[in-house]
Amino acid sequence: MFDRLDDILIRYQQVMEELNDPDVVNDQPRFRKLMKEQNDLAPIVEKYTEYKQEKQNVEDSLELLEMENDEEMRELAKEEMAESKKRIGEIEQELKILLIPKDPMDEKNVIVEIRAGAGGDEAALFAAELFRMYSKYAEKQRWKIDMMSVNESGIGGFKEVVFMISGNGVYSRLKFESGVHRVQRVPETESGGRIHTSTVTVAIMPEAEEVDVQLDMNDVRIDVFRASGNGGQCVNTTDSAVRITHIPTGIVISCQDEKSQLKNKDKGLKVLRSRLYDLELEKKKKEEAANRKNQVGTGDRSEKIRTYNFPQGRCTDHRIKLTLHRLDDILNGDLDEIIDSLTAADQAAKLSNMEEEG
Template identity: 65%
Template sequence: MFDKLDEIVEKYEILSQKISDPEIINNQSEWQKMMKEYSDMRPLVEKYKEYKKTKEAIEEANMLLEDNLEEDFKQLVKEELSGNKQKILKLQEELKILLLPKDPNDEKNVIVEIRGGAGGDEAALFAGDLFRMYSRYAERRRWKVEIMSSNETGVGGFKEVVFMIQGSGAYSRLKYESGVHRVQRIPVTESGGRIHTSTVTVAVLPEAEDVDVEINNNDLRIDVFRSSGNGGQSVNTTDSAVRITHLPTGLVVTCQDEKSQLKNKEKALKVLRAKLYEIEEAKRQKELAEARKSQVGTGNRNERIRTYNFPQGRVTDHRIGLTLHKLDSILDGEIDEIIDNLITVDQTEKLKNSV
């Protein structure tokens, strides 16, 4: 591990010189690429420097203890030595995690699809609750939310809603949200006070750029039609809604939230590109050895990942056995505790598999 770390530090120092070279600065694309690599390496290099500094402090303390010291001073050195020994073990674990291969999609924006499953209107209402939860979470992290397409119900929920979250590291945090979310509560329309169980599916897709997915225009069938539902004065008066069918895969994407046909087409293409990228990613993941797969980050949208129980005010993530009795704050976007626990378990699994 330490030979690899020394190589990374050496590369980091070379990059540090290169990004200050006027010739490279003039080549903006090359300079930005190097700056990205330099920034990505910085946390690991700084952690390794901290490790080496702590190791030197341990060596110095051991040398001091070999001398004839006064008892009070000797005790202070021993206490400092004990603290640094604990610290260096923690730093070793942190370095192992930082050395794990990075998910190339982690820094990307995401496209989130929420669809009501079993439960009719109640499922649609909970789809609206989840949309608000992720919107509030994005707001807390100063990320931008943009609705790509939506299909509202008359009771205030969504049959489906597709939206983009733009922000640094959005995918690294939200990728664990893909799957089936189950809600247990008494619907407003339920006169007998019985608890109903409904489900909502969530899919989190990394935004795909042109360089990630090449789409041949000849593979697309684009249909335009009149919008329906909310959308201002132009609804039902102009053919602004767009449906794009990707002929080779049969994927269909519809967007009608914008008044402009061009904007709807742009949004629909973004969603299509993300879906095609997800298909390619799924193929790539399948080709990896089972031993290298994480138990947490599979993102299988058929897997029941979480239950929101309203009568008990609890949320349970079934993948890691985590139960929190703070339903209201979680639905208000305070989901970092869940995500942090998922990341920790994911990293632990990857560390086991990397040995």
């Protein structure tokens, strides 16, 4: 580990020198690339510098104990040495986490698909609540939401809603949200006061650039039709809605959120690319899971990941056995505690894998 940290330190110094070179400053693509590398390396370098300082403190304390006869000074040196040794152990663990290879998708924007599952109208209503939850969370993170398509249920719920979230590190924060979300509550239409269980499926897909997915347009069929539902004067007057079918996989994307057929087509193709990219990622995850101890979740859309229990006011994430009794806050977008816990569990699993392989 320390050989690698020394190499990182050398590379960091090289990057800093290059960033001060006027020729590099004038070469904007290279400058941006180096700035990103510098930002990635800086936390590791800072932590390693702190580690070396604590190691030096231990050596200084040992030296003082050999030379010092004053008992009070000796006690002080012993205390400082014990404190530094404790901190060294903590920093070593922090460095291990910082050295875990970064997920190359972490900085990507995401396309989110929320679909009502079992439970009819109640599932559609909860799909709308989950959309609101993620919208609130995005708002707190200062991320941007762009609607792709909505299929409303007619009672204020969503049979399906697809939208993009753009901003810094979106995928890194939301990637563990994919799976089946279960709600337990008494529906407003239930006269007997019985608790019903409904499900909603959430898919979080990293936005795929054209370089990520080679999409052969010969494999794509595009149909246009008239938009329906809320949409003002353009509804039912122009063929602006677009249905895209990917023939090899059977994936069908409908987009009618925009008044322009061209914009709907662009959005639909963006969703299709991300779907195809996500299929490839899922395949890789399953292969990795078969070969090593699994991280948090399998990425399988059928995996039940979380239960929202209204009568008890609790939210339980089944993958890490985390239960929080503040359901209202969570549905209002206060997701950081859940996301941080999932991230920590994933890091711990990756560390364990690295140690087994190392």
